[in-house]
Amino acid sequence: MFAAMLRPVAWFVVLVMLGSGATVCAARAPAGPLPYIELVTGGAPSDAADLPLVLALHGRGDTPEAFASLFKGWDVRARVVIPRPPHPWAGGHAWTPHDHLARANGPAIASDLVGLAERVVATADAVRRARRTRGAGVVMGFSQGGMMAWTIAVRHPRAFAAAFPVAGFLVPEVLPRQDLAGARLPSIVAFHGAADQVVPLADDRRCVRLLEQKGGRAELRVYDGVAHDIPPALARDLFAAMATALARADAAGQK
Numbered sequence: 001m002f003a004a005m006l007r008p009v010a011w012f013v014v015l016v017m018l019g020s021g022a023t024v025c026a027a028r029a030p031a032g033p034l035p036y037i038e039l040v041t042g043g044a045p046s047d048a049a050d051l052p053l054v055l056a057l058h059g060r061g062d063t064p065e066a067f068a069s070l071f072k073g074w075d076v077r078a079r080v081v082i083p084r085p086p087h088p089w090a091g092g093h094a095w096t097p098h099d100h101l102a103r104a105n106g107p108a109i110a111s112d113l114v115g116l117a118e119r120v121v122a123t124a125d126a127v128r129r130a131r132r133t134r135g136a137g138v139v140m141g142f143s144q145g146g147m148m149a150w151t152i153a154v155r156h157p158r159a160f161a162a163a164f165p166v167a168g169f170l171v172p173e174v175l176p177r178q179d180l181a182g183a184r185l186p187s188i189v190a191f192h193g194a195a196d197q198v199v200p201l202a203d204d205r206r207c208v209r210l211l212e213q214k215g216g217r218a219e220l221r222v223y224d225g226v227a228h229d230i231p232p233a234l235a236r237d238l239f240a241a242m243a244t245a246l247a248r249a250d251a252a253g254q255k
Contacts, residue, residue: 032119032122033083033123033126034083034084034085034086034116034119034120034122034123035084036081036082036083036123037064037068037081037082038079038080038081038127039068039071039079039080040077040078040079040080041076041077041080042074042076042077042078043077044077044078048077049131050132050133051131051132051133052135052137052138052250053078053079053081053124053128053134053135053137053138054071054078054079054080054137054138054139054140054242054246055081055083055123055124055137055138055139055140055160056068056070056071056080056081056082056140056141056145057120057141057142057144057145057148057149058082058092058141058142058145059141059143059144059145059167060089060090060092060094060095060143061089061090061091061092061094062092062142063084063091063092063093064082064083064084066092067082067142067145068080068082070142070235074239076239076242076246078246079127079131079133081123081124081127083120085116085144086116087112094144095113095116095144095145095148096108096112096113096116096144096147097112098112100144100147106171106172106173107173109147109171109173110171110173113147113151113171113174114151114155114174116148117148117151117156120148120152121152121156121159124137124139124159124160134250135161135246135250136159136249137160137161137246137249138160138161138163138164138242138245138249139152139153139160139162139164140163140165140166140238140242141164141166141168142166142168142230143168143198143199143228144168145166146165146166146167146168146169147165147169147170148168149165149168150163150165150169150170150171150188150190150207151170151171151174153165153185153188153218154174154175154180154183154185154211154216155174157185157186158184158186159186160186161186161245161246162186162187162188162241162245162249163186163187163188163189164188164191164238164241164245165188165190165191166191166192166230166234166238167191167193167198167228167229167230168199169199169204170207171207172207172210175210175214176214179214179215180214180216181214181215182215183215183216185216185217187245188211188216188217188218188219189218189241190204190218191221191223191234192204192220192221192222193222193225193234194223194225195224195226195227196227197227197228198228199228204220205220208220221237
């Protein structure tokens, strides 16, 4: 999926089991948290209190343990929580088992994403209750995790201060029917490779236009020559944007 996944995880990681991990749909989604792993970055001790929260959502077929390696070496002190999706897929897990390239699957995919968005937010709330986290925190995701990050941004706009979808897109059926001009959406910065053949850049551009038509806005950063991956240049920009968002959320919380 991306090069960082191949590196071993050599820092503090805690596996936390919450919720049943059962398959859900939007109509009957339990609100309980998902199982997750937890790690701290920036040299913070494992029991550090009052750290900003980062919810990280991996792509289809990946695992939280492998995705955690993306955060190795990040010098920002934060508590990173990586939920485990409920659908088994190719040795890992997925947020939805439906093929996103088949347009007819849109309603089923939206049902999965909307239902699981509630559980991701519930997971963040559980962490906030168990740990003293600082500020509203941010959510990021890659591929299907990027689709989840988009979904959370528009369906739970007050859950996080910012959302950072990478190589994902906003499923049109996820958008609420009402206008979003007054919804106070979080800051949304999407990252996408121009050479992505798994989730085409055109899908991400289309969803930004749909959001704008609804009264929302998002920034889309495009990387020439980048496929379905998180290469070093994109990762550097992503982590810089997340650090800025966490600092702004912290400053806003201090007012």
